[in-house]
Amino acid sequence: MKILLTAFTPFDGESINPALEAMKLLPDKIGNLEVLKLELPTVFGKSARLALESIEQEKPDFVLSIGQAGGRAEITPERIAINIDDAGIPDNEGNQPVDQPIYLDGENAYFSTLPVKAMVEAIKKEGLPAALSNSAGTYVCNHLMYSVLYYIQINALPIKAGFVHVPYIPEQTVEKKDKPSLPLQDIVKGLKASIEAISKYDIV
Numbered sequence: 001m002k003i004l005l006t007a008f009t010p011f012d013g014e015s016i017n018p019a020l021e022a023m024k025l026l027p028d029k030i031g032n033l034e035v036l037k038l039e040l041p042t043v044f045g046k047s048a049r050l051a052l053e054s055i056e057q058e059k060p061d062f063v064l065s066i067g068q069a070g071g072r073a074e075i076t077p078e079r080i081a082i083n084i085d086d087a088g089i090p091d092n093e094g095n096q097p098v099d100q101p102i103y104l105d106g107e108n109a110y111f112s113t114l115p116v117k118a119m120v121e122a123i124k125k126e127g128l129p130a131a132l133s134n135s136a137g138t139y140v141c142n143h144l145m146y147s148v149l150y151y152i153q154i155n156a157l158p159i160k161a162g163f164v165h166v167p168y169i170p171e172q173t174v175e176k177k178d179k180p181s182l183p184l185q186d187i188v189k190g191l192k193a194s195i196e197a198i199s200k201y202d203i204v
Contacts, residue, residue: 003033004060011042019066022187031199048147067141069165073180075190076133077116078163081146086138110149112162119194
């Protein structure tokens with residue numbers, strides 16, 4: 001069985017994205033899952049296209065996308081993605097959609113099909129902060145999560161998919177004293193625990 005992990009390049013003036021750095025450090029086998037890794041540009045449209053091409057080529061059993069949520073203190077699996085692009089800042093190619101549906105024929109929202117509560121509990125068992133999030137935002141992270149779930153649904157694919165956000169790492173908060181952070185190795189440990197929870201999840 002295979003899990004496809006995706007993570008974004010740095011954005012919004014940052015020189016590092018903890019999601020990408022953590023993904024690079026994860027082992028190539030977790031539980032019973034072979035781990036595939038895909039770096040994505042923080043760009044509306046392009047990120048989703050590359051992810052969907054990889055899904056088509058690799059045919060994974062699970063897809064877990066990882067993103068940075070600066071300001072959050074916990075590792076947060078996402079429950080839901082909504083059908084809207086509404087960017088407060090431009091993406092890495094200057095795109096800044098406002099109130100645009102992602103897919104005109106898509107549902108208003110799609111729920112993660114990963115065991116999000118089991119993922120939260122697995123992270124907590126490692127002594128790390130975790131919480132279930134009910135908003136993936138309206139930026140590229142939500143765009144990707146929605147696009148993957150839409151694609152799986154319309155093609156009736158036997159793939160479970162979802163998204164997890166991670167906090168800043170300490171070196172990103174040197175000039176952001178009010179923002180929480182989590183050491184990179186803790187983020188890696190938390191992601192590994194969440195993937196182990198996924199590996200115990202049977203496809204229906």
